Amino acid sequence: MFALPANKASRSDIEARGHVKASVRNATFAREALSRRDFVKISGVCAAGLATASAARASEKQTLDADRKGVLVDLTVCVGCRRCEWACNNANELPHGELSDCDDQSVFDSRRRPTSIHLTVVNRVPGRDGAAPTFIKTQCMHCEHPACVSACLVGAMRKTAAGSVIYDASRCIGCRYCMVACPYQFAAYEYEKALTPQVKKCQLCQSRTSRGELPACVAMCPVEALTYGRRDELLKLAHERIDCNPDRYVNHVYGEHEGGGTSWLYLADRPFTELGFPELGPDSPAQLTETIQHGIFKGFAAPIMLFGLLGAIGKLSHARAAHTHAVQTEKVTP
Ligand code: SF4
Numbered sequence: 001m002f003a004l005p006a007n008k009a010s011r012s013d014i015e016a017r018g019h020v021k022a023s024v025r026n027a028t029f030a031r032e033a034l035s036r037r038d039f040v041k042i043s044g045v046c047a048a049g050l051a052t053a054s055a056a057r058a059s060e061k062q063t064l065d066a067d068r069k070g071v072l073v074d075l076t077v078c079v080g081c082r083r084c085e086w087a088c089n090n091a092n093e094l095p096h097g098e099l100s101d102c103d104d105q106s107v108f109d110s111r112r113r114p115t116s117i118h119l120t121v122v123n124r125v126p127g128r129d130g131a132a133p134t135f136i137k138t139q140c141m142h143c144e145h146p147a148c149v150s151a152c153l154v155g156a157m158r159k160t161a162a163g164s165v166i167y168d169a170s171r172c173i174g175c176r177y178c179m180v181a182c183p184y185q186f187a188a189y190e191y192e193k194a195l196t197p198q199v200k201k202c203q204l205c206q207s208r209t210s211r212g213e214l215p216a217c218v219a220m221c222p223v224e225a226l227t228y229g230r231r232d233e234l235l236k237l238a239h240e241r242i243d244c245n246p247d248r249y250v251n252h253v254y255g256e257h258e259g260g261g262t263s264w265l266y267l268a269d270r271p272f273t274e275l276g277f278p279e280l281g282p283d284s285p286a287q288l289t290e291t292i293q294h295g296i297f298k299g300f301a302a303p304i305m306l307f308g309l310l311g312a313i314g315k316l317s318h319a320r321a322a323h324t325h326a327v328q329t330e331k332v333t334p
């Protein structure tokens with residue numbers, strides 16, 4: 001808030017009484033001189049702050065490790081047992097019942113998406129012409145150039161060099177731009193928590209893999225439909241499987257290029273569009289997010305700087321006025 005300069009009535013009184021005229025003029029002059037100096041100083045600080053912020057954002061662009069990890073999901077192997085769902089909830093301390101509850105087939109009656117209490121879900125898509133259905137495990141894809149990371153203004157979402165996209169609740173301001181930006185809509189929000197809601201999504205079991213363990217869902221899968229490893233080796237394995245079994249697979253590894261690539265890769269026996277996978281080009285949606293975001297910031301930089309500057313000057317004027325008034329009061333006190 002702005003404060004008025006030193007009380008004018010008090011100043012008139014002072015001058016009328018013929019006291020300390022010179023010191024008032026000196027104090028006013030000193031205040032103006034200081035204000036000009038401080039204006040320049042504050043402008044410099046604001047400009048430096050913006051430059052530092054830009055530099056920090058620029059430096060956020062990281063190079064991914066060549067041996068970054070991922071998971072290959074072979075949909076032709078998955079039997080829809082949903083043990084991976086149970087293991088995920090167990091590993092992430094989310095509510096879960098007995099393992100045998102996974103045998104409940106009624107969950108397949110509707111198509112589900114990951115939620116704040118189910119970071120991964122398995123859906124069933126009927127087979128063609130009465131053939132066996134396809135079961136599809138879904139979770140955050142851990143994009144190579146994640147739109148959620150790009151959209152996050154405060155760095156709460158981060159792509160690690162090892163490949164996982166992780167979330168830092170302590171930084172999150174709850175704007176949910178990440179959820180809007182995600183091309184798969186796989187980030188969920190704890191709307192049910194009024195005071196401490198968080199964005200919830202698969203973190204590729206970062207806490208387990210950093211200890212050398214497999215992601216919980218991968219470790220649990222009884223038919224080895226999930227394979228964890230280096231992304232480049234998983235891609236090699238996927239193409240080998242396609243080459244060796246051309247009748248079993250479509251010649252497409254989903255996630256190799258989609259949306260700039262993902263850490264989770266999929267093999268299937270029919271086109272992925274039939275299975276409900278979004279059709280994405282090879283460009284990362286993050287590029288679009290960044291273009292929009294940087295455009296917004298470019299436009300907002302000047303007003304933000306001006307408001308910052310005015311606020312700082314207001315505070316400074318208030319402090320100087322209070323100081324000058326105190327000096328004057330001190331001088332006229334008999
Ligand atoms: S990697 Fe971990 S968090 Fe992600 S779906 Fe599997 S069990 Fe859940």
Ligand code: SF4
Binds near residue numbers: 155172175178
């Ligand atoms: S809600 Fe999303 S975009 Fe917003 S700060 Fe949190 S993580 Fe970032």
Ligand code: SF4
Binds near residue numbers: 139149181185187
């Ligand atoms: S799938 Fe969505 S939430 Fe996961 S990394 Fe990509 S943009 Fe982020």
